[in-house]
Structures are given as structure tokens and as C-alpha cells.
Amino acid sequence: MNKLNRKVEYALIGLKHMRAKTPGELTSVKELSQTYGVPFEAASRVMQVLAQKGVLRSEQGAHGGYMIARDLARLSFHDLTEMLLGPVAVARCLDEEKDAGCEMRGTCNIISPVTTLNRRLLEFYKGLSVAELLEPRARQTPQAAPTLEQEVRTEL
Amino acid sequence: MNKLNRKVEYALIGLKHMRAKTPGELTSVKELSQTYGVPFEAASRVMQVLAQKGVLRSEQGAHGGYMIARDLARLSFHDLTEMLLGPVAVARCLDEEKDAGCEMRGTCNIISPVTTLNRRLLEFYKGLSVAELLEPRARQTPQAAPTLEQEVRTEL
DNA sequence: GTTATATACGACAAAAAAGATCGTATATGA
DNA sequence: TCATATACGATCTTTTTTGTCGTATATAAC
Numbered sequence A, B: 001m002n003k004l005n006r007k008v009e010y011a012l013i014g015l016k017h018m019r020a021k022t023p024g025e026l027t028s029v030k031e032l033s034q035t036y037g038v039p040f041e042a043a044s045r046v047m048q049v050l051a052q053k054g055v056l057r058s059e060q061g062a063h064g065g066y067m068i069a070r071d072l073a074r075l076s077f078h079d080l081t082e083m084l085l086g087p088v089a090v091a092r093c094l095d096e097e098k099d100a101g102c103e104m105r106g107t108c109n110i111i112s113p114v115t116t117l118n119r120r121l122l123e124f125y126k127g128l129s130v131a132e133l134l135e136p137r138a139r140q141t142p143q144a145a146p147t148l149e150q151e152v153r154t155e156l
Numbered sequence C: 001g002t003t004a005t006a007t008a009c010g011a012c013a014a015a016a017a018a019g020a021t022c023g024t025a026t027a028t029g030a
Numbered sequence D: 001t002c003a004t005a006t007a008c009g010a011t012c013t014t015t016t017t018t019g020t021c022g023t024a025t026a027t028a029a030c
Helices: A006-019 A029-036 A040-052 A077-085 A111-126 A130-134 A148-152 B006-019 B029-036 B040-052 B077-085 B111-126 B130-134 B148-152
Strands: A056-059 A065-068 B056-059 B065-068
Touching: A006 A029, A006 A040, A006 A065, A006 A077, A006 A130, A006 B111, A029 A040, A029 A065, A040 A056, A040 A065, A040 A077, A077 A111, A077 A130, A111 B006, A111 B111, A111 B130, A130 B111, B006 B029, B006 B040, B006 B065, B006 B077, B006 B130, B029 B040, B029 B065, B040 B056, B040 B065, B040 B077, B077 B111, B077 B130
Parallel strands: none
Antiparallel strands: A056 A065, B056 B065
16 A cells, blocks of 8 residues: 555665766666666656756766656655556545546545645655655755754754 | 555545534545545455554444444544554564674764664654644644643634 | 758657445344 | 344455557667
8 A cells, every 4th residue: 555656665775876976977768777677667757857847957968868857855755646546536536537426426435534644745755855765864854954953954 | 654554545535524423423434435436345445454453433234334433533644544554664673573683783983873763753753643734723642631822723 | 961860849659647436244232 | 943133254346557569759879
């Protein structure tokens, strides 16, 4: 139920890899694929989406690749998953696009609980920045710079 | 990635249904199945697990059924999912039982982020009581009785 | 200009997970 | 003793996820 989606995994792998490089240095998908053993095509697709959404900047041609184009402290885990997987919906009936009409409309007694869970999960994901995930040292809140007090916390 | 497991759905449906009854009154799986259109066998299995874990009490024979046997305010969402699905693990490598040996051991660069995410998700689920989920009026913390201040909060 | 290397993207195939069902055993109230 | 309920192992089906193939396009290096 809680398993991390592969697309998100590949995104994290790529972002962590790029974060360690000097600003401006590019990373090709081939490099990621060879270093971490991730499938080229699948990872490629993920980086494309991230580039299209402005998280990465892509450079084509020989010696091309990707680089981080946005402050990851201001990118929430929610933003990331939404880009790659669409809206967070713990049940199909909460996803207007995919909802083919729930067969137990009218008799369902847990719409309220399910909605509550979805809302709480959304809040949780929105409050978790990708930067914090990649660098557990600092607990940062997306859309806000980390305070000194937060910077100091120890890892794990 | 975030879709609610059916087993958990059936559990919530059953628990919400039973919560509305007078103490001591039984609910048969047939009743649940007919009322909400959930598959009998699948729902039955869920109730059995819940009974085995002490959340429900089962009564066999004619006019038998299930009733709630435990304070749902002291049952966390984490407890519920663990009973039905096993330990929360956002990646296979975090689930000792199911881990068949990750092929990118040694090269993986996101074990730390994945572990962090798993820990945070666990905290989130542990801090969310089933009672709160079923009755959004009151925000209750599992393992602790709700305070008056918390009782007062309005729904949604 | 040509070539090597990279991204871009639609369509399809394979694998894995989730979900539903079947069959049978057991308990018990009417 | 029969109707109705839970208990539970095994298996089949469906859905979802994941990976692959083929082709087009962009561009730096030569």
C-alpha cells in the first residue's frame, strides 16, 4: 500500500546524484543508468518530465544532460509525486479523472474517512521537502527557508 | 502510489458500521456484504484477522457476527495497516521478510532518503487514530485520551 | 555537412501485485 | 439436525505497475 513508486525512486536517485555535482555540471541519463543500474528508458522518461516541469534543465546534443534548476528546499515531496504520478488520491473516487463512477455510490459509508485520510496525507507530503529527504541533517519546510535551529538537528 | 488497500477499506467500512450500533450488538459479514456491496469472502477474511488481533470479538453460530472489542481511539492507523498488510515499507529493501536482496546493493545512493521517508510516514500513521479517521470531529492521538480542546474542533 | 550522442514521446509487452473466489471445516442457536 | 455463522488454505483472475521497442528531433564535435 505504501510502496514507493519506481518513477519517484528514479527521480530521487537522479536528484541526489546531481546535487553532489558542481553547479552547471551536467548528468546524462546514461551516466545514471550505468552508475546505479536503473533502466535507461524508464529513468529517461522521468528526467524528461522533471525538465518539462522546471525542476531540471536539459541540454541536448553531444555532452548534453540534465542539471538541477530549482531550489529543492522549495520543492515538496507532494510536488514531486504529483508531477510524476498525478494527484494524490487514496481512492479512485477522489481522483476526478480516473473515477469511472464508484459502483457503491449511495451506500458507501466511508467517503468521509477516506477524504480525511487523503487530506492528512496531502498535508504530510506538502510539508516534506525533497531537500530534507535527500539531506536528513536539516529539517526544512517547503516554501520556507530553514531556520538555524532546524539546521542543527542530527541525522536519524 | 498512495492508493488505499482494499483490505483496509473493508476494515474501515466494517468498523464504521459497527461503531454506529449499540454496544453488544453483532454485525455479520453477510450484513456488511449486502449493505455495502463488498465481496463476502474478502471482507470475511479481514474481519477474521481483526478478531484474531483483538480489535473485534467474534461470535460463531446462527445470529453470530462481530463487534468492536477495543477502543478505536487507542488504535492507530499504523496498527490497523500492520495487522492487515504487514510492516510499512516504502521499499522492498526495508522489509526484511520480503527483501530478496536488492540488486543495486553497494551502488544505491538513496537508502538514506528512503529510510527517512519510511520513518516519517510511520510517525504519521502512528499519530493518526482510527477513531479520528472515522469521526473527523475529534482529533485524537492514539494511546492518549482526547482533550476537551481537541474534541471541540469542527469537521473538515 | 555528417556523425555521434543526447533528449522526446507514442505504443506495446512483460512482470508483479492486488483482489476475488472456491472448497471445506467448525461452531452453535433455533 | 438444520440453517447460519465464522475459520482458513489454495487458486484463479484482474488490475496495476514497470520495462522495452521504435522512431523522431536537437545539437555539439569533427
